[in-house]
Amino acid sequence: MMSGLPVPSSRTKDGAIYLDNAATSWPKPPGVAAAIVQFLEQSAANPGRSGHRMSVEAARMVYQAREEIASLFGAPDPLRVIFGQNITDAINLVLHGFLHPGDHVVTSSMEHNAVMRPLRVLESKGVSVTCVPCSPDGRLDPQQIEDAIQPKTRLIVLTHASNVCGTMLPIRLAGEIAHRHQIYLLVDAAQTAGVFPIHMEQDSIDFLAFTGHKSLYGPTGTGGLVLGTRVDHELLAPIRQGGTGSRSEHETQPGFLPDRYESGTPNSVGLAGLLAAIRWISSMGVEAIRSHEVNLCNRLLVGLAEIPGITIYGTQSASQQTATIGFNIRGVSPSTAALQLDEEFGILCRVGLHCAPAAHHTIGTFPEGCIRFGLGVFNTMDDIDQALFAIRQIAREVQ
Amino acid sequence: MNASHAVILVDSTSHALRIEKLFQASGLACKLIPVPRHLSSDCGVCVRCNSTDLPLIHQVLDDARAPYHSIEIL
Numbered sequence: 001m002m003s004g005l006p007v008p009s010s011r012t013k014d015g016a017i018y019l020d021n022a023a024t025s026w027p028k029p030p031g032v033a034a035a036i037v038q039f040l041e042q043s044a045a046n047p048g049r050s051g052h053r054m055s056v057e058a059a060r061m062v063y064q065a066r067e068e069i070a071s072l073f074g075a076p077d078p079l080r081v082i083f084g085q086n087i088t089d090a091i092n093l094v095l096h097g098f099l100h101p102g103d104h105v106v107t108s109s110m111e112h113n114a115v116m117r118p119l120r121v122l123e124s125k126g127v128s129v130t131c132v133p134c135s136p137d138g139r140l141d142p143q144q145i146e147d148a149i150q151p152k153t154r155l156i157v158l159t160h161a162s163n164v165c166g167t168m169l170p171i172r173l174a175g176e177i178a179h180r181h182q183i184y185l186l187v188d189a190a191q192t193a194g195v196f197p198i199h200m201e202q203d204s205i206d207f208l209a210f211t212g213h214k215s216l217y218g219p220t221g222t223g224g225l226v227l228g229t230r231v232d233h234e235l236l237a238p239i240r241q242g243g244t245g246s247r248s249e250h251e252t253q254p255g256f257l258p259d260r261y262e263s264g265t266p267n268s269v270g271l272a273g274l275l276a277a278i279r280w281i282s283s284m285g286v287e288a289i290r291s292h293e294v295n296l297c298n299r300l301l302v303g304l305a306e307i308p309g310i311t312i313y314g315t316q317s318a319s320q321q322t323a324t325i326g327f328n329i330r331g332v333s334p335s336t337a338a339l340q341l342d343e344e345f346g347i348l349c350r351v352g353l354h355c356a357p358a359a360h361h362t363i364g365t366f367p368e369g370c371i372r373f374g375l376g377v378f379n380t381m382d383d384i385d386q387a388l389f390a391i392r393q394i395a396r397e398v399q
Numbered sequence: 400m401n402a403s404h405a406v407i408l409v410d411s412t413s414h415a416l417r418i419e420k421l422f423q424a425s426g427l428a429c430k431l432i433p434v435p436r437h438l439s440s441d442c443g444v445c446v447r448c449n450s451t452d453l454p455l456i457h458q459v460l461d462d463a464r465a466p467y468h469s470i471e472i473l
């Protein structure tokens with residue numbers, strides 16, 4: 001897909017094939033590492049704390065990252081982009097800062113623990129939670145979301161796509177439902193930001209949480225939350241307080257955006273990399289990235305389906321899922337398969353429960369979990385063929 | 400030449416950078432400078448422009464509904 005550009009290799013130094021992009025994408029696009037080094041060497045002063053030119057330059061880079069995020073997600077105001085460590089940070093901010101005892105939340109049975117664990121804590125404090133069951137292939141019927149809404153419901157929380165089997169959830173329909181009932185929608189876009197078009201206005205998303213190190217192809221330690229135009233930030237309490245470089249004469253937390261939620265020096269070095277990554281995504285085009293991943297996913301799905309003893313989870317249709325494929329080999333535990341894949345075949349993937357016990361209950365793989373191949377934009381058809389060869393060998397040994 | 404400056408005070412560096420972008424897009428000359436000590440005890444930056452540009456400054460800020468604290472003439 002990337003003719004003319006130097007394409008980073010999906011092979012590690014020792015020749016292993018990286019298929020763990022759903023955990024953290026690797027390699028990073030050309031220019032990301034260079035942007036980090038350049039920022040560190042030339043302008044890595046404290047952004048926005050001091051007034052000197054280097055501090056301003058650092059703050060300018062952070063602001064550009066806000067602009068790129070806003071424009072990628074169809075959000076009109078860069079000041080409503082709030083940076084944090086990762087998506088877990090962002091989800092915690094919304095759940096703990098927006099919900100009060102007595103409130104009711106609707107979520108799905110495909111969520112990551114980044115959603116479920118804060119919700120379980122909130123439950124113990126008087127927030128009630130309805131977890132709408134998804135079908136065994138991970139699909140969510142939007143009617144069930146609507147049926148779960150109660151007079152006290154304030155928020156719908158949904159992952160955009162499962163991190164276990166790639167199934168997409170109907171977030172646009174959920175947004176319409178939320179707005180019809182005058183409640184709010186929080187979307188966990190960990191697996192989709194950068195690969196699927198997301199438009200906060202058109203998709204009726206009130207809170208969009210993202211992480212930099214997965215499908216946005218940036219470094220770890222970056223992520224954040226974008227507030228939709230309907231959200232009155234007075235209703236979202238900051239969950240941390242501290243220095244912001246603004247209003248330093250006051251010992252109370254500032255109320256304006258984004259400082260209200262951004263206490264402490266941000267990961268500007270990481271954001272320099274994220275900025276370069278998003279610019280690369282924009283230059284390639286989200287659709288082109290997606291279409292390459294669909295081709296890879298399709299080849300893998302078709303190939304796996306031909307191997308005796310393989311169970312594939314999810315929709316088994318490349319056009320209806322992300323390029324993350326969950327499967328099992330009959331007679332082989334996921335952990336045994338992982339070791340063999342790594343040591344004998346040089347294939348790096350993630351097995352087990354993927355921080356999403358609810359999702360594994362839903363697809364019927366709890367507690368053993370499954371093997372997950374997380375494909376990325378730098379994988380090649382040859383990577384897929386090698387992976388299929390390995391799975392064929394492992395499956396043959398036990399049949 | 401002793402042209403006076405208009406200084407736009409803002410709550411946050413992010414707000415100053417937003418204004419810088421808006422002004423650049425409108426062809427307004429500006430510079431981010433540390434907030435002059437006598438204007439505020441704060442540690443951040445503000446946006447300095449030529450005071451002759453005040454009408455356009457107001458227009459651009461109002462059109463974009465860009466948050467700012469106040470405009471001072473130096």
Ligand SMILES: Cc1ncc(COP(=O)(O)O)c(C=O)c1O
Pocket residue numbers: 022023086087088089112114159161162163188190191211212223355
């Ligand atoms: C759907 C989903 N949500 C949340 C997370 C948490 O991401 P992070 O560790 O970057 O906060 C992940 C990845 O681990 C994920 O796949």
